[in-house]
Amino acid sequence: xxxxxxxxxxxxxxxxxxxxxACHQTWNHNNMFWYRQDLGHGLRLIxxxxxxxxxxxxxxxxGYSVSRSNTEDLPLTLESAASSQTSxxxxxxxxxxLAEQLNYEQxxxxxxxxxxx
Amino acid sequence: AxxxxxxxxxxxxxxxxxxxxxxxxxxxxxxxxxxxxxxxxQGLQLLLKYFSGDTLVQGIKGFEAEFKxxxxxxxxxxxxxxxxxxxxxxxxxxxxxxxxxxxxLTFGQGTILTVHP
Numbered sequence: 001x002x003x004x005x006x007x008x009x010x011x012x013x014x015x016x017x018x019x020x021x022a023c024h025q026t027w028n029h030n031n032m033f034w035y036r037q038d039l040g041h042g043l044r045l046i047x048x049x050x051x052x053x054x055x056x057x058x059x060x061x062x063g064y065s066v067s068r069s070n071t072e073d074l075p076l077t078l079e080s081a082a083s084s085q086t087s088x089x090x091x092x093x094x095x096x097x098l099a100e101q102l103n104y105e106q107x108x109x110x111x112x113x114x115x116x117x
Numbered sequence: 118a119x120x121x122x123x124x125x126x127x128x129x130x131x132x133x134x135x136x137x138x139x140x141x142x143x144x145x146x147x148x149x150x151x152x153x154x155x156x157x158x159q160g161l162q163l164l165l166k167y168f169s170g171d172t173l174v175q176g177i178k179g180f181e182a183e184f185k186x187x188x189x190x191x192x193x194x195x196x197x198x199x200x201x202x203x204x205x206x207x208x209x210x211x212x213x214x215x216x217x218x219x220x221x222l223t224f225g226q227g228t229i230l231t232v233h234p
Binding site: 031033040041042043045048050058090092094096100101103104105106107108109110111 | 149151153158159160161162163166168207211213219220221222224225226227
């Protein structure tokens with residue numbers, strides 16, 4: 001079965017370190033998204049991509065970057081981790097194509113819990 | 118830009134009781150509408166979706182939701198709750214032909230459901 005995986009599932013890092021969170025999907029979806037989930041804020045969009053070599057900033061992109069070199073992967077990098085980036089991070093993907101509504105039907109990975117000390 | 122409000126942060130029901138979770142959105146036209154469920158420590162799972170047509174939609178796990186254009190609402194219902202339904206529920210909307218919002222979802226802050234035996 002197709003799926004979307006994230007690694008690591010848990011990560012503890014120190015302030016100032018660079019951290020990369022992996023996201024891999026086997027749906028063959030062109031659209032991929034990164035969110036962070038914090039109490040009282042629901043899910044907020046960090047970055048997203050509509051295809052290879054395409055990346056876009058979401059509403060909370062400061063301090064984060066992504067790159068898309070193939071269809072399956074969208075790694076999220078924290079350039080210099082800060083305590084404010086302690087959160088649970090979710091990756092999602094959706095289909096693209098002629099049926100517009102399918103672009104919005106997102107499938108989520110299991111999440112990565114990141115703690116910055 | 119669209120916005121989503123889930124007025125109830127936390128709801129407690131008894132097992133076997135009926136359930137209604139509220140979702141209101143703000144958007145100039147009819148958006149794409151979704152409900153997701155998140156069990157503790159898990160990613161988000163799609164429960165149901167509304168694209169067009171019949172305003173009462175059926176989803177997985179015995180859930181249904183009704184789109185009411187006049188009230189800008191998409192409330193989630195279940196006639197008889199099971200203990201395994203305890204989770205956090207998120208309503209999400211996507212803007213049709215959304216330009217810079219294409220494919221992106223805006224999430225509500227979530228409603229935590231507790232089920233008493």
